Amino acid sequence: MFRPDHERPTEENAPHEGTRDARAAQAAELARSTFYYQSKVLDGGERHEELKAKIKAVYERHKDRYGYRRIAESIRLADQRVTRKTVRRLMV
Structure with a gap:
């Protein structure tokens, strides 16, 4: 909850606004989380x-x-854990 004795962050006093990454994210018009x-x-x-x-x-x-399917089974028989879905995704 907002306490009146604390100032809400604004563009001028945002905690990460001055960092290089934040400026790069802002220049690319991305959210900071997306940038990272x-x-x-x-x-x-x-x-x-x-x-x-x-x-x-x-x-x-x-x-x-x-x-x-057969490729996944062949790799599994060679003692490596792999799913059909992973093989299918990587074959595309």
Whole structure:
């Protein structure tokens, strides 16, 4: 609840308004949370790079005859946990 002895944040006295990131987010016309989320996603790199290579290898080894279900099963039999949904998403 708002207490009268405290001043409400305004554009002039907002806590993060003076930071470089806040100014960059404001210049890009993004919400600060979106700005930080996007920067985190872009810095993360590729999460499934190794799995993508395995999917491609299985697909090519079977001369383009395996779909996502059979590829997922083949990778699971090689002792790696993977779901059909993940394989399907990465194959697109």
